[in-house]
Amino acid sequence: MGVTQKVIHDEYIEQLWYMKEQGEISIDFLKSAMPESFDEKVIEELFNFGLIDLSQNALIIKLTESGEAQARQLIRAHRLAERLIADVLGGGGDDLEKIACEFEHTVSGELVNSICTLLGHPKECPHGMPIPEGECCKLALKTELSLIVPLADLKLGESARIAYINCRNDQQIHKLEGLCIRPGVLVKLHQNYPTYVIECEGASIALDKEVIANICVWKNSMPAVEGANSKISDKKNNVKGLSKFFHLFKK
Amino acid sequence: MSIGFVGIQPPKKNANVMNDKIVSPSCLPDMNNLKKVAIIGLPNTGKTQIFNNLTGEYNIVANYPGTTIEMKRTVTRIEDQYYQIIDTPGLHCLYIHSEEEMAVRDMILSERPDIIVQCIDSSQYKQSFLLTAELLELETPMVLVLNAIDETARKGIWIDSVELERMLGIPVVESIALRGLGKEELKDAISRARQSTLDVKYGFQIESAINELTSALPFDLDFKHKIASLYLLNDPFVEKFLQKKYDAEKVLHVRTVFNKIRRQIKGNIRQGINDKRSQWVNNVTAAVVKKNRVVYKGFSHHFTNATRHPILGIPIFLFFMAIVYLSVVYVSGAIDKFITFAAVKPVTGFINSWSLPVFWNDLLIGPHGILTLGLFNAIGTVLPILSVFFFIFGCFEDSGYITNFTVLSKRIFEKIGIPGNAITSLVLGFGCKTMATLSTRQLTIYKEKFIAVFLIAFAIPCSAQLSISMAILARVGLSAFLIVLGVLIISEMGAGLILNKIIKGKSESSYIQVIPQMRFPSMRAVFIKTYYRIVSFLKEALPIFILSAAGLFIFDKVGLLNMTKQALTPMVVGWMGLPKDIIDVFLLALARREAAAGLILKMVDSGALNYIQSIVAVVVTTISFPCVANIIAIGKEMGWKTAVAMTTLIFAASFLLVGALNWILVLVVH
Numbered sequence: 001m002g003v004t005q006k007v008i009h010d011e012y013i014e015q016l017w018y019m020k021e022q023g024e025i026s027i028d029f030l031k032s033a034m035p036e037s038f039d040e041k042v043i044e045e046l047f048n049f050g051l052i053d054l055s056q057n058a059l060i061i062k063l064t065e066s067g068e069a070q071a072r073q074l075i076r077a078h079r080l081a082e083r084l085i086a087d088v089l090g091g092g093g094d095d096l097e098k099i100a101c102e103f104e105h106t107v108s109g110e111l112v113n114s115i116c117t118l119l120g121h122p123k124e125c126p127h128g129m130p131i132p133e134g135e136c137c138k139l140a141l142k143t144e145l146s147l148i149v150p151l152a153d154l155k156l157g158e159s160a161r162i163a164y165i166n167c168r169n170d171q172q173i174h175k176l177e178g179l180c181i182r183p184g185v186l187v188k189l190h191q192n193y194p195t196y197v198i199e200c201e202g203a204s205i206a207l208d209k210e211v212i213a214n215i216c217v218w219k220n221s222m223p224a225v226e227g228a229n230s231k232i233s234d235k236k237n238n239v240k241g242l243s244k245f246f247h248l249f250k251k
Numbered sequence: 252m253s254i255g256f257v258g259i260q261p262p263k264k265n266a267n268v269m270n271d272k273i274v275s276p277s278c279l280p281d282m283n284n285l286k287k288v289a290i291i292g293l294p295n296t297g298k299t300q301i302f303n304n305l306t307g308e309y310n311i312v313a314n315y316p317g318t319t320i321e322m323k324r325t326v327t328r329i330e331d332q333y334y335q336i337i338d339t340p341g342l343h344c345l346y347i348h349s350e351e352e353m354a355v356r357d358m359i360l361s362e363r364p365d366i367i368v369q370c371i372d373s374s375q376y377k378q379s380f381l382l383t384a385e386l387l388e389l390e391t392p393m394v395l396v397l398n399a400i401d402e403t404a405r406k407g408i409w410i411d412s413v414e415l416e417r418m419l420g421i422p423v424v425e426s427i428a429l430r431g432l433g434k435e436e437l438k439d440a441i442s443r444a445r446q447s448t449l450d451v452k453y454g455f456q457i458e459s460a461i462n463e464l465t466s467a468l469p470f471d472l473d474f475k476h477k478i479a480s481l482y483l484l485n486d487p488f489v490e491k492f493l494q495k496k497y498d499a500e501k502v503l504h505v506r507t508v509f510n511k512i513r514r515q516i517k518g519n520i521r522q523g524i525n526d527k528r529s530q531w532v533n534n535v536t537a538a539v540v541k542k543n544r545v546v547y548k549g550f551s552h553h554f555t556n557a558t559r560h561p562i563l564g565i566p567i568f569l570f571f572m573a574i575v576y577l578s579v580v581y582v583s584g585a586i587d588k589f590i591t592f593a594a595v596k597p598v599t600g601f602i603n604s605w606s607l608p609v610f611w612n613d614l615l616i617g618p619h620g621i622l623t624l625g626l627f628n629a630i631g632t633v634l635p636i637l638s639v640f641f642f643i644f645g646c647f648e649d650s651g652y653i654t655n656f657t658v659l660s661k662r663i664f665e666k667i668g669i670p671g672n673a674i675t676s677l678v679l680g681f682g683c684k685t686m687a688t689l690s691t692r693q694l695t696i697y698k699e700k701f702i703a704v705f706l707i708a709f710a711i712p713c714s715a716q717l718s719i720s721m722a723i724l725a726r727v728g729l730s731a732f733l734i735v736l737g738v739l740i741i742s743e744m745g746a747g748l749i750l751n752k753i754i755k756g757k758s759e760s761s762y763i764q765v766i767p768q769m770r771f772p773s774m775r776a777v778f779i780k781t782y783y784r785i786v787s788f789l790k791e792a793l794p795i796f797i798l799s800a801a802g803l804f805i806f807d808k809v810g811l812l813n814m815t816k817q818a819l820t821p822m823v824v825g826w827m828g829l830p831k832d833i834i835d836v837f838l839l840a841l842a843r844r845e846a847a848a849g850l851i852l853k854m855v856d857s858g859a860l861n862y863i864q865s866i867v868a869v870v871v872t873t874i875s876f877p878c879v880a881n882i883i884a885i886g887k888e889m890g891w892k893t894a895v896a897m898t899t900l901i902f903a904a905s906f907l908l909v910g911a912l913n914w915i916l917v918l919v920v921h
Contacts (some may be wrong), residue, residue, distance in 0.1 A: 022514060116505040128519020132300065169346050170485055170521065172761045177525045180377045193561050194662040195671065197766065201377040202406065204555075204660045208671065209764040 007105050012042055013051060013062070014065050014104075017071040021129070021211055027054075027061045059072075076132045077112045078104040078124035084115055086126040087163055088147060096126065109134075117141045120148035120216045123166035151189065151215040152196060159188040160217035167214045179205055181215065276806065285326065287362060288334045288441060291355065291386065292370035293379055294341025295767050297398040299323075299720075300428040301370055302338035307781050311873045312429075312776070313648035314315050316341055317675060320351070320689050322358060329438045337364065347488045348479060351692045359389065360492060363473055366444040368394045368437070373403035373410055375765075376540060380532040384451050387419075388477045392444035395423045396437060402770070407543030415539045420448035429773055449545050451531045457483070460512050467508035469497050482509055547785050555651070555769040559658040568656065575643050576732075579636060579718045580725040586635035595627050606903045610808075619804040619835070624850065625797035628787075632721060632849040633796075637788060640718035641781045644682055649772035653678050658766065667747025668754075670694075671762035673703040680711040685875065687711075688884035698756035701893075704885055705750060708877040709901055710743040719848035720869045726855050734916075735869055742874065742908055792843055799842035804833060812838075826906075827871065828913040829864055840872055847872055863916045867909055874905040 015033055019025065031038050037173045043061070046052045051067030054060070063071055082102040113136040116122075121137040124130055142149070148163045162183050167173045176182065180201040190204065191197035198205055290298045294316030303309055306325045312318060323338040339355045359367075367386055371379035376397075386393060397403075397412055416423040422440035426433030452458065454521040464479040469675060472478065472493075481489045482505070493502045557563040599616050607615070614860035615622050647653060657664075657674035664674050673694055680687035687707045690838045712720055724732040806812045816834050823829050823837075832854070851868050854860050876898055877885070886894035 027843075034404065073902040128522040169761070171346075171487075172763070173521065174346045174484075175343060175348055175761075175763050177529075178346075178378065178381055179763070180381065180529075182525065182529060191272075191559065194660070195658055195762070197559065197658060201375065202408070203375045203378060204765045206661075206671070206762065206766055206770065211761045211763055 002250055007041060012046060013071040014074050018074050025060050027059055038188060042053060072132045073109060074104050076134060079120060079129060079131040080112060080115050082125045083119055083122050089229065114222055117143055118145060118147055120146055122164055147219055148216045149219050150213060151217045153214045154189040156189055156192065159186055161186050163216050165215050165220050179203065227237055286332060286334050286339060286366060287364040288366045288368055289337045289339060289359060289364035290337055290370055291342055293343060293372065293382060296372040297428045298372045298659055299338055299372045299397060302336060304428055304431055304434045306336055311780060314651040315648065315654045316765060317690060317693065325559060329441055344382055346484055348485050349693045349695055354451065360474055364391065365391050366394065366441060368396060370396050370398055373397045373400050374406055376410060377532055377536060380535055381528060384528045384531050387447045387450045389474055390446055393421045393447050394440045394444050396426050397423065398426045398428050400425045401427050407546035409541045411539040413801060418449060418535060418538060421445050429776060451528055453524055453527045456516060457520060460516055463512055464509060467505050469501050484524065486594055526816050535772045549770050555655060558652060558655045564659040576721055578639055578643055579721045583635040583639040583722060586634060590631045590635065595631050614804060619800060619807050621797050621800045628846060628849040629793050629796040632852055633845045636718045637715060638781060638785050640714055641784045642777060644714060645777040645780045646772045649777055651767035653770040653921055654766050655769065656708035667744050668702045668751030669747060669765060670699050673699055676703055677707060680707040680713065681717060682714050684708060684711065684713045685880040685884045687883060688888060691888060698754050701754060702747060702750045705897055706743055706747055708881055708885060708897060709746050710739045710874045712873045715845040716848060716873055719845060719852060720873065723852050723865060723869055727862055731862065731866050734866055738870055738912060739873065795843045796846050799839055799846055803838060825868055826910040829867060830859060830915065833857060833868060844878055863920060866916065867913050870912060871909045876902045
């Protein structure tokens with residue numbers, strides 16, 4: 001199987017994963033989602049590889065177990081790449097999508113896990129979509145090199161900038177947002193026993209272990225600078241370099 | 252209704268209470284022409300103080316989030332216009348987390364206030380501006396109040412209120428509400444209230460989604476834009492709000508359109524909306540807020556940190572408790588002695604000198620006389636103790652200690668099934684159990700709420716009981732005080748542990764609590780608060796003291812009292828080891844706790860109760876059964892079945908517990 005063919009298959013499998021996230025299973029939906037590139041032949045190939053299940057006269061399309069495993073890896077790589085570019089390198093917009101798309105087809109599972117660890121096992125991509133969990137997340141691996149660490153791991157009195165908040169509970173995230181606990185904001189850890197107390201935008205806020213575990217911060221944040229995301233402008237230049245780096249991977 | 256201390260204040264039926272200071276009967280305002288002004292803001296930003304300043308009324312204010320539990324309304328006149336001012340409980344954002352906040356949002360959405368006054372704690376301006384961004388979407392004339400501007404200055408922050416006013420296009424006033432500053436400016440601002448010219452733009456994708464959903468909403472609905480955006484955020488209560496007003500078909504239509512839009516939008520709407528709002532706030536603050544680079548944090552900052560430090564916090568807590576104990580015992584003891592010497596003795600002597608017939612003499616100053624057991628008991632014995640306690644508790648409330656204490660004690664409370672969010676309610680139980688029960692409304696998980704309500708009703712003494720019990724036990728000895736304290740703590744924790752095991756259900760609420768910085772309480776504010784609490788005690792309790800004394804007197808004269816005593820002897824004397832006369836106390840306790848406790852105090856003084864009996868008597872009056880107001884509050888929050896079941900359970904448990912305590916003490920002492 002050639003590289004291009006694999007890339008095409010991957011695109012279909014990814015699309016089927018998105019459909020699964022939205023609870024869609026009809027082949028018509030798939031067609032409308034990829035209006036230009038839809039090809040019956042690819043569906044046949046995927047079916048022959050055992051990656052998809054077709055039923056009801058090929059009107060209903062679903063990933064098989066092995067198809068789902070493959071899609072999982074792809075989505076994971078894609079969304080982690082987005083996180084890496086958005087958080088570490090300060091890229092955004094078109095860069096994000098383009099690089100992530102190239103990235104997902106080329107990297108190995110191990111490298112994906114390393115990036116995940118480096119970023120402190122994020123659970124959502126910059127667009128707020130869930131990143132499938134990997135082995136490294138279950139073990140909550142940490143390394144010296146991790147750029148992003150849980151807020152609870154800071155030393156007392158240490159300040160850091162919030163990188164992202166891993167939280168699927170809408171009510172909780174709205175409450176945190178209302179208190180200005182959001183990405184880009186500088187917080188200081190005041191106390192970790194009997195419960196956690198942080199300082200954020202002039203307010204002292206007490207948090208449970210369960211809540212603070214969701215908040216991840218930059219390990220070596222710059223000292224207090226007014227305005228969020230002030231690091232980003234320095235990072236923009238790195239994006240092109242990174243793009244080249246991924247091209248190397250391709251070869 | 253704010254946290255009151257003495258009993259329950261029945262919610263006023265007539266919401267439009269006239270403020271008689273301003274409105275004279277001859278010029279009653281036209282009710283239809285009344286403009287509604289809602290005071291809205293984050294918790295603990297001084298809304299009630301502003302309300303008090305505006306209306307000239309008094310409602311309890313304190314330095315912890317959640318002082319105000321229910322909305323309060325009053326009509327007042329500003330220049331020539333009559334306004335209905337509405338004080339509300341704290342609101343984090345219009346996306347709702349709890350029933351308490353829902354009441355505020357429902358009020359806004361269904362009553363459509365004409366003017367919204369947002370109260371802002373200027374030291375937490377960013378959090379407040381996030382709420383401002385949301386309130387602007389309501390397209391209602393607004394006024395911003397930058398409150399506690401003195402504390403902000405001390406923190407090295409300066410907010411350019413003139414520039415803010417220009418930028419937002421709405422009146423902005425500075426205020427130090429606690430000292431009554433900024434009141435006139437606010438009145439003036441209310442008459443100039445306007446809609447803002449600077450609202451948040453959410454970008455093309457989200458705005459068009461909001462517009463599409465807006466056109467699907469029933470056309471006579473107010474605040475369509477805001478409701479549509481809440482819908483997009485998946486707010487769990489907004490659909491319920493629609494269901495209340497419209498038939499199922501219309502609601503279903505909205506849901507179908509919503510589902511369609513939801514599928515079209517890529518990415519996370521919540522994040523998109525929050526990012527834009529946050530950007531808006533950053534733009535505003537960048538233009539109007541200036542900060543010093545070097546700021547001395549000050550004593551209160553360090554002291555606040557120390558009060559919740561796992562080690563330093565404990566001696567501070569003990570120190571505060573010692574202050575409460577010593578002042579309740581000694582200061583009120585001195586006042587008591589003075590009143591006895593200056594009023595009670597002379598009056599008794601004077602009445603004795605009339606040589607009235609026995610019946611009349613007994614009615615006035617006999618053992619069940621309306622003066623002895625009624626007036627003197629209330630004013631001579633109970634009132635001094637209560638006033639001292641009110642004063643000290645008021646200092647604690649205003650200092651902001653209570654919330655810091657919840658952080659310190661969280662682990663212990665969690666062991667007995669009380670989550671962090673409920674600790675404040677429990678601590679408030681030491682003020683008034685009724686109010687504490689009502690404040691459990693903020694708890695969203697049934698199990699946690701049930702345990703909290705039960706524990707508040709069970710072994711926590713309210714201000715009246717606590718302070719008088721302290722005085723009683725101090726006369727018997729410090730060891731007695733410590734024994735009772737131990738017994739109450741053990742029974743409370745035991746009850747919590749058992750309930751936590753028995754009741755099924757997950758308890759995974761998330762504890763996110765803003766902690767107020769402590770400040771030295773303003774003596775003026777504490778005196779005013781104490782004064783109002785004493786007045787409301789006298790108004791509510793004094794008639795009951797006198798009536799119950801008269802009731803007991805008649806009960807005694809017709810011989811029923813003796814019969815009751817005979818009937819209860821095996822239980823009271825046999826099982827609890829108390830003298831027969833303690834039944835007077837129990838009967839009084841049915842009417843009013845403090846009256847009963849006052850009588851125990853007299854019995855201890857006259858030597859009618861020994862060491863063990865005093866301890867047992869105090870425990871039994873503390874946990875025997877909740878007062879009527881508390882039972883009503885339980886019924887309101889949990890349903891009547893539960894209220895009856897809880898009361899019965901508490902009664903049975905206390906009966907067993909007190910008997911057991913008696914026998915253990917007898918074994919140990921002898």
